[in-house]
Structure formats: C-alpha cells, structure tokens
Amino acid sequence: MSLFKRLAAGVVAIGLTVGASAAAFAADKFIVVQSTTSTQNSGLLDYILPKFQKKSGIEVRVVAVGTGQALKNAANGDGDVLLVHAKPAEEKFVADGFGVKRFDVMYNDFVIVGPKNDPAGIKGMTDVTAALKKIADSKAIFASRGDDSGTHKKERALWKQTGIDPTAASGDWYRETGSGMGATLNAAAGMGAYTMSDRATWLAFKNKDALEILTQGDDRLFNQYGVMLVNPEKHPNVKAEAGQEFIDWLIGAEGQKAIASYKVDGEQLFFPNAKGSASN
Amino acid sequence: MQDFAHSFTLAGELIVSGNEDLAEIIALSMRVTATALGISALIGLPFGAILAVSRFPGRGAITVLANALMGLPPVVVGLSVYMLLSNAGPLGPLQLLYTPTAMIIAQAVLITPIIIALTRQVIADLNAEYADTFHSLVVPWHTAVGALLWDARFSLITVLLAGFGRAVAEVGAVMIVGGNINHVTRMMTTAIALETSRGDLALALALGMVLLLIALAVNGAVAFLRGTERSAAHA
Numbered sequence: 001m002s003l004f005k006r007l008a009a010g011v012v013a014i015g016l017t018v019g020a021s022a023a024a025f026a027a028d029k030f031i032v033v034q035s036t037t038s039t040q041n042s043g044l045l046d047y048i049l050p051k052f053q054k055k056s057g058i059e060v061r062v063v064a065v066g067t068g069q070a071l072k073n074a075a076n077g078d079g080d081v082l083l084v085h086a087k088p089a090e091e092k093f094v095a096d097g098f099g100v101k102r103f104d105v106m107y108n109d110f111v112i113v114g115p116k117n118d119p120a121g122i123k124g125m126t127d128v129t130a131a132l133k134k135i136a137d138s139k140a141i142f143a144s145r146g147d148d149s150g151t152h153k154k155e156r157a158l159w160k161q162t163g164i165d166p167t168a169a170s171g172d173w174y175r176e177t178g179s180g181m182g183a184t185l186n187a188a189a190g191m192g193a194y195t196m197s198d199r200a201t202w203l204a205f206k207n208k209d210a211l212e213i214l215t216q217g218d219d220r221l222f223n224q225y226g227v228m229l230v231n232p233e234k235h236p237n238v239k240a241e242a243g244q245e246f247i248d249w250l251i252g253a254e255g256q257k258a259i260a261s262y263k264v265d266g267e268q269l270f271f272p273n274a275k276g277s278a279s280n
Numbered sequence: 281m282q283d284f285a286h287s288f289t290l291a292g293e294l295i296v297s298g299n300e301d302l303a304e305i306i307a308l309s310m311r312v313t314a315t316a317l318g319i320s321a322l323i324g325l326p327f328g329a330i331l332a333v334s335r336f337p338g339r340g341a342i343t344v345l346a347n348a349l350m351g352l353p354p355v356v357v358g359l360s361v362y363m364l365l366s367n368a369g370p371l372g373p374l375q376l377l378y379t380p381t382a383m384i385i386a387q388a389v390l391i392t393p394i395i396i397a398l399t400r401q402v403i404a405d406l407n408a409e410y411a412d413t414f415h416s417l418v419v420p421w422h423t424a425v426g427a428l429l430w431d432a433r434f435s436l437i438t439v440l441l442a443g444f445g446r447a448v449a450e451v452g453a454v455m456i457v458g459g460n461i462n463h464v465t466r467m468m469t470t471a472i473a474l475e476t477s478r479g480d481l482a483l484a485l486a487l488g489m490v491l492l493l494i495a496l497a498v499n500g501a502v503a504f505l506r507g508t509e510r511s512a513a514h515a
Contacts (some may be wrong), residue, residue, distance in 0.1 A: 062462070
C-alpha cells in the first residue's frame, strides 16, 4: 500500500472514531454550566459534580471563564445554567430576561495578597480601602485582573470607595493583566505585586512563591456566588428540566453539604448559604 | 530552576503510570488534530496545486491572501467560529459549540491557508521543471495536477507536518470553541493552560513535554514511512 493510501486510511479511520464518539456523547444526558475560573481552579467542581452525576445521571459540562464572559456566553444561550459571583451583574442578567431566577449558593471572601516584604506596609490590616490607599500612595505594583470578571468588578468597586482612580496609573504601578485569577497570581508572583484574589483560588494555587495574604477580614471582601437557569423562553435549546434539577440539588441539602465538605489542606474553601426557594 | 527538573521527572511519571485521564486527553488531541488536518489536506492540496498551475484573473490576489492567512491569530479564528456556532449565531441549531467537532472546525480553518500556501509554492516550483514536458505532450491540466501532487509527495508531507504542528500546539481557538470541558473537550494544550492557571507550573510543563514527545513520535513515524516508501520506489 502506498504511503498516501495508508495516510488516507488513517485519516478516514480517525474521522469515523470521532464521528462515533460524537454520537456517543449526544446519547448521554448532559447540561452545560457557564461558570467562573475560581470554581474550577479551586477544584470544587471536580469534587462535587461526580456526586450529582451519580445521583441524577446528568453529566455536567463546565465551561470555566471569567464572570463577564460567562454572562455573555449564557446570554447567547450557550449554556443551561450560570454559576458566577457578581451579584449586581447577575441580577441585571435576570432582570433583562436572560435568566429565570437567581439563587444564592455559597460564599467565601476575597483577600489582598502581596509580596512578603510588603513594601506598602499593609500586613495585618483589616480595612481594605485603607490598605488599597496605602498601596496607591506608595506606588507599589498592583496586578489587576482587568478582565471584567466578578473579581475585577469587586476590585473596581473597592477602588471607587477609596476615591482613587488606579487606571490613571495603568501601565505604571497599576498593571491590568487582562487574564484569569491564576494567570494574574502568576504575574503577581513574577512581578512582586499586590493583587486581590478570591480565597478559594488562592488556597488551591500552587505557585504562591513569595506571596502571602496581607489583608483580609473586611466585610466588604465578602464574595457571594449565585446560580440561575438560562431562560428557556429566550433560548428554546436550554435544557430547563435537567438544568433546574442541578440547581435544586446545588441549593438543596445534599449539594450544600457537598460544598461544605470540600477542603484543601484541611481548610474549607466555600461556605454554603442557600436559602432554598425563598432566596433572592 | 528546580521546576524544570521536577517537570522532567513528572513527565516521565505521567507517561509510565499510564494515567487514564492523560491518555484520554492525548487521544482527543490526536483525533481532533488528525481530522482537522485530513479536512485541510482534502481542500488545501488540490486548491494549492490548481493555484500553482492555472492562470486566471485574481490568482495573484488569492495567493497573497493565502500567504497572509498563514498568520491568522488563533484567538480570532476561535472567536469567529464561536460566533458562528453560538446559539445566538447562524449555525446555533447544529448544537456544535463545546464539542470536539467545533474544535476540528477551528483547527481546519486555522491550517487550511497554510496547506494551500505551502502546496502552491511546492507545486509551482516543480511545475517550472515540468511545464515544457506537459506542453509538448499536451497533458490535460487535471492530469498535470495529479502528476505534480504525486511527484511532490515527499515535500507535501512536510507541508502536512507543518499544518499538524500548528494545529496540535494551538490553544486560543480550541479554548473558546471547545470550552476545555473535562472528559469532553479537554486537550493537551487546554490542560496545560488550566494547570498554569492553577499555579501548578511543574505539571503544566510536564504536560508540555508529553505534547512535545507526541509531536516527535508523529514526525518520527512519518519519517519511517517515508523511508520505506523511498526504498520501495527504488527497489
């Protein structure tokens, strides 16, 4: 057999395999969840989703992107359920008719991490706006997500409270990475910069290098996650029944227990706080 | 620096352990890229050859366009394919977004211009040698294209390997249209990106080394086949 025939036979065989496996995928019951990098990078979803799949037989396919992109993808109907952490944006999503109803799921908090030598001197502070002010005043490098994610929205809201516009110093001491939490933490470790991270991503992050938590414990650093079904009236392809089953499980006793039992190095990453159907 | 050494050991351990998740990811990467390459070859080889031998108005412009599209940014390809396949897009009803098929489409779009542009150059060079013979024997153009493609087969394999390399190493496009969904659309490159964002740089680099090994294996296998073919041709 000539080389080309062999190559062609190989390509055809591979094509058939792909076709067959695509058909196998289609036969299974699955939903697509648009979620954020923090839920995936922290390992939470890998831990709780098999429990749901075992019980319901529904496979959950997670697309983990920034909250901004997740909201946009879900508004396009490219997903059945949205699990993110930017409450005002989520409420707008529902108000605009893209989502059915928003439920609180769980919370954790944000922390300000920075280099261990702490050039701005914010170690141990519990007032986050005062800490940000000190960073700005000392022109210490601050790495911002800069990607319109939930964390970025939160960070901007906090800067607003300080009365400082850090974007005026963008490219100088204020560095907008335009990437995910993990990539931004990598950049902060590389530049010896301060940054704001959700605690879950930070705890599960392995390249902590010379970084440590410097400011935490301010009520304003509260980080609430919400879940909602993408509106099947807008996008008829939305698997409303399976999606709702997942939401009900997540905010029900079993899902909440699964969230609470996820630990990294003995530390709980997410704290369930669903109020059942009475939420919102 | 200890990360490099750690990564080497980790890469070795990953391969030796026969990790099932890794095998699944490698298999998907290979399937998607091989299929995309097959599609691109079916389109690009004949199109590139025809572009090389025929004379028609606009041929120069198409050549320039194909050459320019070799530099297509993967993220732009990913975004365009996403907007086509999205439920809000024109091909939404096909429900292809976040499937291996979507990644095949993105990779095929990415490498078809490469196959066309390089094939055109290879065939044009060979055609310069053959043109007089074709002319004196009054060979019809489709026979000429067939003969040129066949005689240039060894160079064209290198063209296909270039396409393979570009596709298998690509992350921006497949991340957007595949979604990096575990057990569905997670490939070598998206897994590397994920481990990087988890800060597990050693594991990410180890996966990169495994990908490099696979590329070496594919190129080695092709070199071997090429060797047997050559010796058969001379026997």
